[in-house]
Amino acid sequence: MxxxxxxxxxxxxxxxxxxxxxxxxxxxxxxxxxxxxxxxxxxxxxxxxxxxxxxxxxxxxxxxxxxxxxxxxxxxxxxxxxxxxxxxxxxxxxxxxxxxxxxxxxxxxxxxxxxxxxxxxxxxxxxxxxxxxxxxxxxxxxxxxxxxxxxxxxxxxxxxSTQMTRQLQSLGELASALSGTLTLDDVARVALRFAATSFAADLVAFGIDDGPDWRTVRRVPGDLLDEVDERLPPLWHRSPVDSPTPLAATARSGVPLFVSEGQPLLATATDRHDERIRALAALPLNTPSLRGALTLGYRDPYPWLPTERALLTAWAELVAQAAERARKFEKQHGTAQLLQRSMLPEHLPDLPRLRIAARYAPGVDGNATGGDFYDAFALPGGQLAVVLGDVAGHDVRAAALMGQVRAALRALALSDPDPACVLRGLDRLVASLGAEAHSDELFVTVLYGVVDPEAGRLTLASAGHPAPLLRRAVAGGPTMAEYLDLPPGVPLGLGGRRVTHTMEFRAGDTLLLFSDGVVERRNQDLSDGLDQLAVTIAAASGGAPRTLCAAASSAVPGTTEDDVAVLAVENALTPSRSAAMAVPAEPTAPGRVRRWLTAQLTAWQVAESVIGSAVLCASELTTNALLHAGTAARVEIDLSPERLLVSVADSGTRGIVARAHTDPLSSRGRGLGLIEQLSDAWGTDPTVRGSTVWFEMLIPAGQRR
CATH class of the missing domain: 3.30.450.20 (PAS domain)
Structure with missing residues (x-):
């Protein structure tokens, strides 16, 4: 209104x-x-x-x-x-x-x-x-x-009242904090933190309906939460729809409950914290799209004065509104994620001499599908096709066009991989789609290339896309990173002459394809962003594709509203050895990973000092994935003479795992700090399927085999 x-x-x-x-x-x-x-x-x-x-x-x-x-x-x-x-x-x-x-x-x-x-x-x-x-x-x-x-x-x-002053101020701070929440995880964190601090409660719980069940999360004074934990999703627990707990009963009835003295949680207690609660307030969260409740308890009898009941009601109303917004966002976000997942490759090729990695982060607010796409697939002749493109827009129409272009490109390349021939076929497709839609606003740029590792050759053609970056390791000299002198051409659908460019792609070289979201920033010249990217890639400790993708994504300071897509291909000096393990979402999983990784690295004759550090870091990452993503995971290792790369991928929604300075007394969240100390590089790759956290350890020169 x-x-x-x-x-x-x-x-x-x-x-x-x-x-x-x-x-x-x-x-x-x-x-x-x-x-x-x-x-x-x-x-x-x-x-x-x-x-x-x-x-x-x-x-x-x-x-x-x-x-x-x-x-x-x-x-x-x-x-x-x-x-x-x-x-x-x-x-x-x-x-x-x-x-x-x-x-x-x-x-x-x-x-x-x-x-x-x-x-x-x-x-x-x-x-x-x-x-x-x-x-x-x-x-x-x-x-x-x-x-x-x-x-x-x-x-x-x-x-x-003086006490009311503090609580009113907290209520305003709560409203401000809730206005910045997007997901139900965010809402739960803010609501629990507010109740635990403003009301000095001994137990706080937040629960919502989730299909046929309830899912709840709680806080007790004994919880030690550091900065990393606050940025990761809370630990939810499920209970049946007919659960007799006061939280579930209040959510079902929509009627507040106030117990001033008694043992309101004794019959449904799960631990000693529940058993010690003497006073309890339960507030319903009922909106058109969500049912839930908040509970707040004390270990001593408490009278629940009218003014406090009013404040608790206001707390619940604010949380309910934020939770409804979050549920709508998650529904829209899930639809966008599902559509995006169908547009990008499930897995990248595993080839003996080529190492490949990609990184994708949608722009805007995460509720829209992105227009950037990448692809890499093996060709019948043993070569590798690499693609990175950009469709203007962040809506369903842009995503649909992106899917059509990607599918058509792969079909054309498998028939005739010549880059100029493929782009000419895409020209005809985009022109036809534009005529069919009576629109001349279909703007698509594509960079497509063919990598031949046996011949040490790279052939590329561009349709209006930024030129790729080539990182060359010069023997006895500094590492060079330069943009290829590739004719840019015009975007798809406009016709024009398509020209290919062929160059050497020697062992030790890495090719980096990227979208303009990597280098473009508001109020900054594009040339400055391109220069910063080149300097960052040249200064990287090695040419490992995963490391370079992470470095490229953060090379230019500032935020971008555009999608970010990066694809890196390394022509390895020597073939690497790789292995993978599926990790079930079970408490025994970290132990399984430790035993498997120790046996695999020992069989590969890796130095014991490296094995010990790698096993400890991999165990921490597996534990984090199970705790905070709650899904099965996949552990992958890649060993070259120069370095060991270990990654743990999950399919949860925790997003980017951030670096943080943790409290040395905290019992949780210390794994990331440990990894930062023991590894030579580490990072997190956001994907449309979850998160991949990885670390890299350099093999000492005297221990290489």
């Missing part, structure tokens, strides 16, 4: 007590219209205001019309009931211009930035007193947004 709400006339038939909600007929007579047509955020906040025992007021729309509750009516004194539904500047008259009154609300409405006054003197116009006296209140003001993110009003809460 962005924009002006208009004036709400005082309903003539309004009940005398505002806590008795106005009838649908009364609301329909106002510019707000029938309640069933309101934005969910407005309905939630109005209900919260009218039901709250704490003084609350909502100023709606550009006219800042007032909606308030009984407690606030007492503060308004003689201005009530005429003030209800009238513009606040009109209600308060000259007082509105007093610093700290009207200017604060107008600023919050205009900027969306919350504002808290820890001690404010407000006129307290009691009934029957001609001259208002002064009372000191704590006031918090927060912007209220609709489902589209537009500000539709300002919520004001007034209280007189």
């Amino acid at each position: 962005p924009g002006s709400v208009g004036r709400i006339p005082t309903p003539s038939a309004a009940p005398s007590g505002l806590t008795l909600r106005l009838s649908d007929q009364a609301w329909s007579a106002t510019p707000l219209g029938p309640r069933q047509l309101w934005d969910p955020a407005l309905r939630t906040v109005v209900d919260l205001v009218l039901d709250s025992p704490v003084a609350m007021a909502l100023t709606c729309g550009d006219d800042l019309v007032l909606v308030y509750n009984d407690r606030c009516a007492e503060l308004l004194g003689a201005r009530h009931p005429a003030a209800f539904g009238q513009p606040a500047p009109q209600v308060f008259g000259d007082l509105w211009q007093t610093p700290g009154i009207g200017d604060v609300i107008e600023r919050v409405y205009r900027t969306g930035e919350p504002f808290l006054e820890r001690a404010a003197s407000l006129p307290h116009a009691r009934s029957g007193i001609a001259r208002p006296d002064q009372a000191v209140f704590v006031r918090g003001h927060w912007a209220v947004r609709d489902a589209s993110g537009y500000i539709i009003g300002v919520l004001t809460i007034a209280a007189e």
Whole structure:
């Protein structure tokens, strides 16, 4: 409901007590219209205001019309009931211009930035007193947004308690933190952290429906969470739909539960923390697309005062709104991910002399399918075809076109791999699709090449795509990284002459194909990004494709709204040895990985010092994958005379695993710091199928076999 709400006339038939909600007929007579047509955020906040025992007021729309509750009516004194539904500047008259009154609300409405006054003197116009006296209140003001993110009003809460001041401030901070959440994992982290710190609870739990079951996550004071843990998904637990726990019962009934003294979790206790809880509050989270509940408990009896019940209700309402947004995002994101997965290769070829790696990260907000694509596949003659392309746009149409181009390219290449011939065939395809759609806005660029490792030759052709980078290891000299002098050509569908370029691709060389999202940054020249990429690739410790893909993705500082796609192919000096192991999602998996990796590296006669470090790092990565992704994993090792590369891939949704400085006393999250200390390089590759975390260890010159 962005924009002006208009004036709400005082309903003539309004009940005398505002806590008795106005009838649908009364609301329909106002510019707000029938309640069933309101934005969910407005309905939630109005209900919260009218039901709250704490003084609350909502100023709606550009006219800042007032909606308030009984407690606030007492503060308004003689201005009530005429003030209800009238513009606040009109209600308060000259007082509105007093610093700290009207200017604060107008600023919050205009900027969306919350504002808290820890001690404010407000006129307290009691009934029957001609001259208002002064009372000191704590006031918090927060912007209220609709489902589209537009500000539709300002919520004001007034209280007189020091404890309330802290909790109100925390409530505002919670609203701000929840506004930045995208997934249910994010919402759970923020909600649990808020309850554990603001209410000093001994047990906090968050649960939502998940198909036929419930899934819950909780926090207790004994949890030691460091920076890495906070960035990784929480550990969810499943329970049946008919679970008798207070959380599940409250979620099913939609009715809050407050137990002041007793043993509310004894019958369903899973550990000693549950058994020791004496007081419990359970708040339902019910929205059109989600059912759930929040619980908060103490080890001592607790009275649950009305003001605290109101704050807990507000906490639950904010979390419910954020959880519903997150569920919608995850549904859209899952659809986008599923579509993206069908567009990219499931696995890259495993060839004796060529090492291949790719990295893909969608731009925008993760809710849209990307237009970048890569591919690598073996040709009938033993060569390798490599492709990297870009379709303009981030929508389903762009993804569909990308899929058509990729499929057609592979079919053309398997028939005749000549790059110029393949691009001419794609020209005809894109031109035909454009004519069929009556559109001349189909913009597709492609770089396609054929790698012949036996002949040491590389043949490329470009259709408007950035030139690739070639990294050459010069014997006795510095490593060079230079852009190939390849005619750029024009994008597909525009015809034009397609020219191939053939060059040497010697043992030790690495070819890097990339999309423009790697080098383009807002307010920065493209040439600067290209220069930074070349310097970064030349300075890399080796030519391993996975290492170079990670380095390329972070070579240019700053964020990009475009997709990032990188494909690297190394013509290895000597063939490497590789092996892989499927890891089940079971507690015994890390032990299996340790035994398998030790036996494999011992059989390959790797030095014991390297084996010990590699086994420890691989075990930590496997544990992290099982804990935080919750899926089966795949461990791969690749050994060359110069280095050992170990990767652990999962199919979860944890995203990029970030470096962080961990607390040495923490019992969790220390594995990543250990890997950083023991390995020569490590990183994480986000993919549309999950995450791959890898590390590389250089083999000492005297220990190479």
